[in-house]
Amino acid sequence: MTSNALKIEYLDKSRLPKKRRRFSESSPTSLATIPAEWRELLVQWVGLGGSSRWETLIKKAGLAKKSTADALLDWLLKKGWAVVDEERKHGDWWPYRVELREMKALRSQLGLPDFDEVALQWQTLRAELQANAESDELLLTVLSALDAMPLSRAIPRAMMVKSLLAWREDERVGTYRDFSMFARAATKEITKTEWDWLDTHFDLAEFNIEQHTPLLLVSANMVLHTGLGEINLSAMPDFAALTPATVKSIQSASRTVTAWIFVENRTSFERVARNRHANEGVIWLPGYPPSWWKESVSHLIKYAPAPAKVACDPDPAGIAIALSAIALFHASDLQATAWKMGVDELKNLPNKKLLSEFDQQQLTGLLKQNLPVELKTLAGYMLVNQQKGEQEGYL
Numbered sequence: 001m002t003s004n005a006l007k008i009e010y011l012d013k014s015r016l017p018k019k020r021r022r023f024s025e026s027s028p029t030s031l032a033t034i035p036a037e038w039r040e041l042l043v044q045w046v047g048l049g050g051s052s053r054w055e056t057l058i059k060k061a062g063l064a065k066k067s068t069a070d071a072l073l074d075w076l077l078k079k080g081w082a083v084v085d086e087e088r089k090h091g092d093w094w095p096y097r098v099e100l101r102e103m104k105a106l107r108s109q110l111g112l113p114d115f116d117e118v119a120l121q122w123q124t125l126r127a128e129l130q131a132n133a134e135s136d137e138l139l140l141t142v143l144s145a146l147d148a149m150p151l152s153r154a155i156p157r158a159m160m161v162k163s164l165l166a167w168r169e170d171e172r173v174g175t176y177r178d179f180s181m182f183a184r185a186a187t188k189e190i191t192k193t194e195w196d197w198l199d200t201h202f203d204l205a206e207f208n209i210e211q212h213t214p215l216l217l218v219s220a221n222m223v224l225h226t227g228l229g230e231i232n233l234s235a236m237p238d239f240a241a242l243t244p245a246t247v248k249s250i251q252s253a254s255r256t257v258t259a260w261i262f263v264e265n266r267t268s269f270e271r272v273a274r275n276r277h278a279n280e281g282v283i284w285l286p287g288y289p290p291s292w293w294k295e296s297v298s299h300l301i302k303y304a305p306a307p308a309k310v311a312c313d314p315d316p317a318g319i320a321i322a323l324s325a326i327a328l329f330h331a332s333d334l335q336a337t338a339w340k341m342g343v344d345e346l347k348n349l350p351n352k353k354l355l356s357e358f359d360q361q362q363l364t365g366l367l368k369q370n371l372p373v374e375l376k377t378l379a380g381y382m383l384v385n386q387q388k389g390e391q392e393g394y395l
Contacts, residue, residue: 006022006024007022007023007024007025008020008021008022009021016088018087019086019087020086021084021085021086022077022084023077023080023082023083024077024078024079026079027080028079028101028102028105028106029079030109031106031109034075037068038068038071038072041060041061041065041069042076043110043112044060045057045060045098045100046106046110046112048060050099050100051099052097052098053096054084054098055096057069057073057098073095080101081100081102081106082098082099082100082101083098083099084098085097085098085099103115104116118155122155122158125155125158125159125162126143126147126158128162129142129143129146129158129161129162130143142161142202145201156194157194157197159183160190160194163182163183164179164183164198164207166182167179167182167183167207167208168208170287170288170317171208171264171287171288171321172208172286172287172288172290173286173290173293174208174290175209175210175211175212175213175214176190176209178214178290178292179209208286213244214244214290215241215242215243216243216244216247216293216296216297217239217240217241217273217283217284218233218240218281218283218284218300219240219273219276219281219282219283220233220234220257220280220281221233221234221255221257221279222253222257222304223253223254224250224303225251225252225253226249226250226251227249228249234255238270239269239270239273242296244295244296247299248295250300250303251303252303253303253304256303256304256305256306257279257281258280259279259280259281259308259309260280260282260283260301260306260307260308260309261276261280262282262283262285262308262309262311263284263285263311263391263395264285264287264312264318264321265390265392265395266286267392268391268395269284269285272311283297285310285321287321288317288320288321288324289321289325294328298328298332301329301334302332305332305334306334307329307335307336307337308325308326308329308335308337309336310326310336310338310339310341311341311391312325312338312391313388313390313391314341314342314346314378314382314388314389314391315390316355316359316363316366316379316388317362319375319379320366322375323369323371326372337374338374338375340391340394340395341374341378341391342378343377343378345389345391345395346378346388346389349390349394350393351393352387352388352389353387354386355382355383355386355387355388359382359388360383360386363382363383364383366379367379367383
């Protein structure tokens, strides 16, 4: 390496100095013209931080590309991007430490995220998870695992955990692909390594995330006709479980019902299904309806149209879920109303829960909508009394 146009600062005061620092006083120039091979190696160097031993940087390049590393370092030094500490060995000067300058600008030109922004993003995410960990001890273990990771891995996994908590809060149900779509807007965006990590730290089944095909649970005295044959729901003593593909194959129905009942809580659904009237059909409403459920129900009521009654928990999420199911029937020009979601049901529950801050925000938003009278009354009562409940206590 040449010392032309470079400043030299000796790091020891002996008559024959053994260490020196070389640098340029010029402002760093653009990286736009450097070879792709240099850029690729520089990205790796930047990933190590602003200051590294030259031996470490050489290892990143590999012995086969030592000449590339030498050339890149020489260019960075001359163009103002690096400060090099050297030591005298065998009568010559050799680099032993390299400090990269203007890291923020360097990362920007390389298309890498800014350290300050990344650190702030992590701090924000961690604070959100820490707040949830106060009521969820499992998250404390997860946070410890995230803390031990580099930020490049910790941040996307923390965002997955945040999505997982939102999925549970929304009471969603679906497959691994449904969750991937929810978390990252694509069905196959979560890698196998990331799924393994989630499986290690969480029981995904408790979050209603299943690896297998989802099922529409339905009870009714009717016969469904498909291209491959008939499905006699009357033969089921409690209820049937139909895959979305099975429902999609329905071409007609006979002995159809005169009323549909949708029940959110699984235990309550099973009770209602076993005690329904002969003319009623009962379908499980799995929290906020996922896309497969909406498509299946829309196809089923196309051949078995009837007004619907929707029963959800007397809580803010329950109102939102009920509105979603009601809208599905209105889209098919069928009547649908809330059922067993009045103030009296909530009042008579032996056990009630206090509203969370999120509940209050959700209620405030719901009350701004054009709600059915019964649901508006329930929402107003909950907000005033700061109470919510679960339909399992009365249905």
